Amino acid sequence: MTSTGAPVSAPSGSAPPNWVDQTHPLGRLINALLAVEPLRRLLFLQARQVIIRTAERRGIAWRARREQLQREAEPLLEAVHNPTTVAPAYYQARFHAYQQGNLCWAAACEAEQATDAMALRVWPAEQLQPEQAQQRLRAAIFQAIEPSLAGPVRDALDLGCSVGVSTQALVGWLRQRQQQPAAVSGLDLSPQMLAVARVRDGDGLVSAWHHAAAEATGLPDASFDLITLQFVCHELPADATRAVLAEAARLLRPGGVIAWWIRIPNPP
Numbered sequence: 371m372t373s374t375g376a377p378v379s380a381p382s383g384s385a386p387p388n389w390v391d392q393t394h395p396l397g398r399l400i401n402a403l404l405a406v407e408p409l410r411r412l413l414f415l416q417a418r419q420v421i422i423r424t425a426e427r428r429g430i431a432w433r434a435r436r437e438q439l440q441r442e443a444e445p446l447l448e449a450v451h452n453p454t455t456v457a458p459a460y461y462q463a464r465f466h467a468y469q470q471g472n473l474c475w476a477a478a479c480e481a482e483q484a485t486d487a488m489a490l491r492v493w494p495a496e497q498l499q500p501e502q503a504q505q506r507l508r509a510a511i512f513q514a515i516e517p518s519l520a521g522p523v524r525d526a527l528d529l530g531c532s533v534g535v536s537t538q539a540l541v542g543w544l545r546q547r548q549q550q551p552a553a554v555s556g557l558d559l560s561p562q563m564l565a566v567a568r569v570r571d572g573d574g575l576v577s578a579w580h581h582a583a584a585e586a587t588g589l590p591d592a593s594f595d596l597i598t599l600q601f602v603c604h605e606l607p608a609d610a611t612r613a614v615l616a617e618a619a620r621l622l623r624p625g626g627v628i629a630w631w632i633r634i635p636n637p638p
């Protein structure tokens with residue numbers, strides 16, 4: 371973190387469950403089962419179906435929305451794709467249920483639905499609509515940032531913006547917070563996600579969508595007063611997180627704020 375900027379980091383929540391903890395017998399058993407490729411595929415397929423069915427029961431039109439987004443985003447791919455951007459090896463590995471990680475249409479066209487499902491899981495006891503849960507989640511993030519901001523934000527950057535849910539929420543919050551207009555940009559390594567972001571930002575309220583690595587954005591020094599990393603760092607290896615934060619510090623104006631949110635909060 372720079373000496374001039376103020377970091378804001380959310381509470382990291384409770385310890386991970388036993389089934390991901392490699393020091394726990396259950397975690398080791400699950401890992402051994404997942405190492406058998408046909409079994410892994412079967413388990414992932416079943417888990418995926420459960421996730422989709424649960425989301426659709428909660429009002430997220432998972433499959434219909436996926437088809438609509440892909441139809442509308444495909445023609446925009448060339449416009450968002452920066453051919454000089456190189457994805458690091460960790461980013462090209464299998465991730466979540468996707469063989470090509472985030473570099474595929476399936477991941478991009480299901481990201482909005484997955485983000486809404488994540489927000490709903492924060493308040494399992496309440497019958498919220500997906501957009502209500504999403505608003506609450508983002509409001510909590512921005513509420514945590516507010517005390518660190520000294521004045522109006524002129525330029526904000528959302529690193530790891532995915533399909534723009536976090537970026538558009540940032541635009542909405544800044545519009546409510548201040549009279550002075552703010553230019554908000556999103557940056558991500560997945561061109562498919564950025565194409566979907568462009569579709570979702572039909573009114574063009576986001577100033578720019580950058581296809582670049584957050585470790586090496588190519589953007590000018592000291593060009594932003596607020597840089598957010600919402601649910602990004604938990605997906606990165608530790609050395610990549612360090613490189614991303616160093617790059618964010620380079621992009622930050624004196625007195626600016628870098629805010630990173632690591633994990634979803636536990637249900638109250």
Ligand SMILES: C[S@@+](CC[C@H](N)C(=O)[O-])C[C@H]1O[C@@H](n2cnc3c(N)ncnc32)[C@H](O)[C@@H]1O
Nearest residue numbers: 472530531532535536558559560583584600601
């Ligand atoms: C879980 S999503 C977060 C989405 C969004 N910020 C939100 O809060 O809804 C993480 C995003 O970070 C992006 N990402 C991961 N590593 C990155 C990197 N090194 N540079 C740029 N984007 C990266 C992924 O492509 C993905 O879209």
